[in-house]
Amino acid sequence: MAYIGREPTVGNFQVCDAISVVNGQAAYTMQVSSVNVSPETANHMIVSLNGIIQAPGSSYTVSGSTITFASNLVTGDVINFIHILGSVLDLGVPSDSTVSLAKLTATGTKNSTTFLRGDNTFDTPVAGGITVADQWRLSANKSTSNSLSDISANLEQTDTAGQGNLGSSMTESSGVFTFPSTGIWLVMSNATFTNVSNNNAHYCILQHEVTIDNSNFTNTAAGYGYFNSISSTIYTTATVIDMLDVTNTSNVKIKFAARTAEAAQLDGNTSSNQTSFTFIRLGDT
Numbered sequence: 001m002a003y004i005g006r007e008p009t010v011g012n013f014q015v016c017d018a019i020s021v022v023n024g025q026a027a028y029t030m031q032v033s034s035v036n037v038s039p040e041t042a043n044h045m046i047v048s049l050n051g052i053i054q055a056p057g058s059s060y061t062v063s064g065s066t067i068t069f070a071s072n073l074v075t076g077d078v079i080n081f082i083h084i085l086g087s088v089l090d091l092g093v094p095s096d097s098t099v100s101l102a103k104l105t106a107t108g109t110k111n112s113t114t115f116l117r118g119d120n121t122f123d124t125p126v127a128g129g130i131t132v133a134d135q136w137r138l139s140a141n142k143s144t145s146n147s148l149s150d151i152s153a154n155l156e157q158t159d160t161a162g163q164g165n166l167g168s169s170m171t172e173s174s175g176v177f178t179f180p181s182t183g184i185w186l187v188m189s190n191a192t193f194t195n196v197s198n199n200n201a202h203y204c205i206l207q208h209e210v211t212i213d214n215s216n217f218t219n220t221a222a223g224y225g226y227f228n229s230i231s232s233t234i235y236t237t238a239t240v241i242d243m244l245d246v247t248n249t250s251n252v253k254i255k256f257a258a259r260t261a262e263a264a265q266l267d268g269n270t271s272s273n274q275t276s277f278t279f280i281r282l283g284d285t
Contacts, residue, residue, distance in 0.1 A: 013083070013084070013085060013086060014032045014037060014083075014084045014086070014095070015032070015081060015082070015083055015084075016030045016031060016032055016037065016081070016082040016083075016084065017030075017031045017032060017033070017034065018079075019079045019082070021073045021074075021075065021076075021077045021078065021079060022073070023073075023074050023075040024072045024073075024074065025072060025073060026068050026069045026070075026071060026072045026073060027066055027067070027068040027069075028066070028067055028068075028069075028079070029065055029066055030065050030066070030067055030082055030084070031065070032084075036064075036065035037065055037084060038062075038064045038065045039062055039084045039085075040086070041056075041062065042056035042057055042060060042061055042062040043056045043057070044084065044085045044086065045062065045067075045082060045083065045084055045085060046081075046082075046083040046085065047059070047060055047067070047079075047081075047082050047083075048079070048080035048081050048082075049069070049073075049077065049078070049079055049080065050077055050078055050080070051078075051080060054069075058070065067082065106120040106121065106122065107120070107121050107122070108121045108122030108123060109122055110122050130166065130280060130281065130282070131166070131167045131281055132166060132167035132168055132180060132181065132279070132280065132281035133165060133166040133167065133278075133279070133280045133281075134157070134165045134166070134167070134168075134169050134170045134278070134279045134280075135157070135158045135163070135165060135273070135276060135277070135278045135279070136155055136156060136157050136158065136170065136172065136177075136276065136277045136279075137155070137156060137158055137268070137269070137270075137273045137274070137275060137276040137277070138151060138154055138155060138266065138267070138268030138269075138274070138275040138276070139154045139155070139156045139268050139269065139270040140154040140268045140269075140270070141194075141265050141266065141267055141268050142154070142258070142265070142266040142268060142275075143263065143264075143265060143266075144193070144204070144258050144259060144260040144263070144264050144265060144266050145259070145260060145262070145263050145264075146259065146260065146261060146262065147259065148205075148207065148257050148258070148259040149257060149258060149259065150175050150209070150255055150256070150257050151175055151255070151256045151257060151258060151266070151275075152174050152175030152255070153174075153175070154268055155172050155175065155277075156270065157169060157170075158273065158276070160271055160272065167180070167281070168180035168181065170279050175255045175256070176253050176254075176255045177253060177254050177255065177277070177279070178249060178253050179246045179249050179252065179253070179279070179281075180249070181246075181249065181281065182246050182247055182248065182249060182284075182285050183246055183281045183282065183283060183284055183285050184243060184244070184245055184246075184281070184282045184283050184284070184285055185243065185244045185246050185279060185280065185281055185282065186241070186242075186243055186278075186279075186280040186281075186282055187208065187241075187242045187243070187244055187254060187277070187278070187279055187280075188239070188240070188241050188242075188277075188278040188280075189206055189208065189223075189239070189240045189256055189275075189276070189277045189278070190206075190237065190238070190239045190240075190273075190275065190276055191204070191206040191223075191225075191237060191238045191239075191258060191266055191267075191275045192235060192236075192237050192266070192267040192274045192275055193225055193227075193235065193236050193237070193238070193258075193260060193264050193265065193266055193267065194234070194235050194264060194265040194267055195227045195234040195235075195236075195264050195265075196263070196264060196265045197262075197263050197264070202226060202227055202261050202262075203224060203225070203226050203227075203260070203261050204224065204225040204226070204227070204236055204238055204258070204259070204260045204261075204264065205222055205223070205224055205225075205238065205258065205259040205260070206222065206223045206224075206225075206238040206239075206240050206256065206257075206258055207219055207221070207222040207223075207240070207256065207257045207258070207259070208220045208221040208222070208240055208242050208254060208256060209254065209255045209256065209257055210242075210244060210252070210253070210254050211251070211252070211253050211254075212247075212251055212252050213251050214250060214251045214253060217255065220242055220244070221240045221241065221242040222240060223238035223239045223240040224238055225237050225238040227264075235267075243282075245285055246285060247285050256277060
């Protein structure tokens with residue numbers, strides 16, 4: 001089928017380095033910029049010897065980067081040029097450094113840590129996906145009263161069959177939790193309170209206490225529950241949700257505290273989550 005308009009002649013066009021004729025020698029190595037080159041076939045070349053274009057196959061053959069003329073050349077013969085056409089029937093591979101940014105319109109730094117965006121800019125991947133999710137719980141009951149009291153003992157990472165955690169774990173000492181890495185962290189806590197003494201313990205408080213200097217703690221979030229009647233078997237819950245910017249794992253830490261209007265109980269269990277604390281790293285700070 002004939003082409004409409006100009007026939008494509010796209011290829012990796014190269015002109016070989018000058019070759020000096022050696023008397024009585026027929027075979028010569030083809031190079032471009034002193035590097036051996038190998039044409040696809042003899043038909044993908046234009047060769048001029050003594051000002052005459054040579055016929056591929058009969059006047060010369062090619063094997064790898066070696067061109068062999070049909071007869072030995074002698075002193076006085078001149079290989080005017082060898083022009084390698086590449087593959088003129090397909091696009092082939094562009095020559096090195098022939099595709100400019102103006103053609104690609106790609107900007108930015110290309111390396112092992114970047115990727116090419118849809119707008120042809122190299123960029124660093126945005127940290128995505130949750131890399132840390134950790135959950136702890138109170139493993140035994142804790143008495144509460146009208147004084148705010150830290151939850152500082154009987155804390156364990158959840159480990160009941162079916163439960164799981166992701167990535168590096170939080171560490172805990174005397175109720176103070178240390179984050180394994182910097183970032184924006186979602187901290188959620190849930191507490192179950194029991195009115196154990198048939199008293200007038202109307203309200204219950206669960207509270208987040210955060211330090212940014214590893215010394216002074218401040219209440220950043222709190223949740224409330226309420227006993228709606230007087231009975232030794234009445235329960236209530238309190239839930240607290242907080243987001244923390246952990247810029248330094250040595251200084252930014254969290255602990256939890258509880259309080260009830262009258263004597264009551266913060267429920268804990270080593271086999272199930274009754275009072276629990278969840279830590280999820282959302283992304284970089």
